[in-house]
Amino acid sequence: MRRLDGNLTCLYSQKQFRYQRAHSAQKVAALFLSPDRALLLSIMFRSTLAFFLLCALCPAEVWPTYRHDNRRSGVSPSSLQLPLTEAWVHNGGPPQQAWTGPAKWDAYSSNEGLQSMRNFDPCYFTTAAHNLVYYGSSSDNALHCLDASTGEEQWQHFTNSSVRFPPTLVGEKAWFGSDDGYIYCADALTGKTLLKKQAAPSDRLIPSNGKLISPWPVRTGITIENGRAFFAASLLPWKTSYLWCIDAKTAEQAYLTEHQGVTLQGAILAGGDRLYIPQGRAAPITLNQNDGKKTGTIGQAGGTFCR
Template sequence: MGAQFRRQFAISCAMMAMLVMVLPNGLSCYGDDWPVFQQNNQRNAKSLENLDSQKLSLAWTWKSSGPPESAWSGPAKWDAYAGIKGLKSMRNYDPVFHVVSVGDRVWFASSVEECVRCLDAATGKEIWVFYAEGPVRIAPAYADGKVYFGSDDGFAYCVDANHGQLVWKFQPRPTKRKVLNNGRLISQWPIRTGVLVDNGIAYFGASLLPWEKSYLCAVDALTGSHEGDGLYVNEMEDATMEGPMAIAPGKLLIAPQGRVPPQMFQVSDGKSLGSLSGGGGSFVVLTKDSVFHGPGNKTGWLTASNLQTRETVASFQSGNAMIVAGDTSLIQTDHAISAANYATRQSTWSTDCECPFTMALAGNTIFTGGQDQVVAYSANDGKRQGRIVVDGKAYGLAIANGTLFVSTDTGAIHAFRAGDQTVADNANDDSVAEPNSIENLEGLVPVPPFESNQLVNRWVFQRPHVQGLAVEDLAGDSTISVNGRIQLFRTGSFQSAKCDNSIGGYEVTRDVKSKLLPQRQFTAEAWVRIDEPLTWGGIIGCLQDNGDFERGWLLGYSDDR
């Protein structure tokens, strides 16, 4: 009984508001597209779209069968020698399923299901899916009716954008040898740069281990051939190319390398021009005269280098992201966003910002991604304009054709657009769409207080008592930790937390000795709506299960009682 309880939380229900324990066709283009990661091959995340953040509402949500499985586990918890916590990840290029969108189509890659999916941009309905033989970690690229991407299986792919049919695939180092990386069997030469298409040529790198050879490739975007002018497969030493590449058209190709600074290459022949100065990372932005990269190590910084000489010209402490729009540069840190004159670096404005993960510019609106939210600011003066609630860490933003797409580390993709929406339900065999899991906070009624001097614990599954993956204990000190993910739904004037086989559980403690459990009769009460009763189940309990012996108590039901 106990094992089953832990595995699936035993019920399919909505846990409403509180829990208390008391003693006793073809692509039609319109608007501005987002055809590649960060909108353009210079990775300068800006769109001509003008979105009013205060009028955006949820159109649909697509949900993966599991959260993204990143290639690397992230930075160390802290630098013991320097006494620094909050270290930056230099290989955080695949924390979410980044979206690209052209016309009425949306494409994204999955590191979980080893595929690229195409959705209808209006409804979120799946149109096609193409499976590779390894995780696909970098957002696909759209060009001339085709979609390009690379996989950990060692192949670069080109498929038809409308129907997902394979056009060509290319493996720079033909081999069947596999290596184990983060629990997955992959090629020793995975394609983790994505595929960048420029002027009819597809560029990508195959690389993993610095002591093994790597390959920089330029192939014909229509055929996949590497024979011809400007086409090549160059063998390299001491490289670890990973993260989306950027290009100065006809001149330079910049490849991030994770833990070490990016390398620069001549576009024409792939000749290496050496590495940039500064720290490592998978973040690169190009302007007409500079390249910005980061976030470096430790607490992080962005390095600005001259595009021609590769000399460092500036650094930006604690920088996470940068956008250059005209004569203005926008910089995002862990706690603020700021604007400055691009040429003189004279500060224009700065404002506090609790969303540190990513940012994108739509017209005069800056969208920033944070924990369970996206917050919008005016690009003119930095004033806060609006807030959208999402599920998880919002590392991915894309703006296309009147829609804001938000990708989070739970495996969700949310689509927001202006006006009243009929929320689409896009559940299928491989994914779960949870459109109503985004909370509409307007009109919520606070759950009435429960007055009792015998109250031990009280958990209210409603904002603001739910923060991230924690549910505040309003009566005691037993904060609930969510195993997996939490989904809050609107239920009349209140919110509810969904509990089913896909969620995991809500854990008070694993160490019963650390909690003062009742020693005599008590009452446990819950507001619950049962959608699908199981043979047995529970809402809250305290169980001991060593495989052979089970004991404890359980508030729940037996069959339909």
């Protein structure tokens, strides 16, 4: 066992992630349980090694968005009956991170020898509902849906570039973004496309780390709060970034705001009337949910997550 980011993890020598089932009548999709019994199933690949942050999913509890809720708590009230045993194995292939390893040189801020602060996609994070498990793949550019009891693939939804965050599940809809500059809404049970909306100002693609991406990829995932969907299309601080808010039922635009000198990448945190968005080494920014205007920053330094 190893401890990683405050959670106990299992170390394997194959590129696989595994589910385990508790010795009870309940069907539990899991591999390992964090100390706070959070429902956090993540698939982590490092070269030829696989790391897993694993917990259990009880039938009465869902895990509808990245780290469970819009405050990214990573905590569930569900509990387990131990010990756990392996139920099935799924091979998802190694992820292809947006930013690999520490930065040797930051030309924009003229800094050298910096550690990575954009490590938001080292693994395939998951969401779960309807006895199904979902994950976005940076390897094959698809959203995947698996049966939580058997591990059998139910459907795949392909995009034109990497999907770096799991979908946000609202009812029978699965919302997700892609590095191709679009957001998608799929039927959570069948994978049928319900919405494809361009978040980037153009559909142009450029080469990046062996992939083709939009100059304005959607790397924030989709945050659904009070019936509205929030997401950003952003990459480089010297290019305009775009923050979107649309109605989660009708997909009608509530607002679109432009921001200069920022790079909005990492999951959006929502709390009160504010949005909090990480942006690499720069301090996370805060914005008003109602109009998308910037209200300030958090501290002086950046990082992958808003805490």
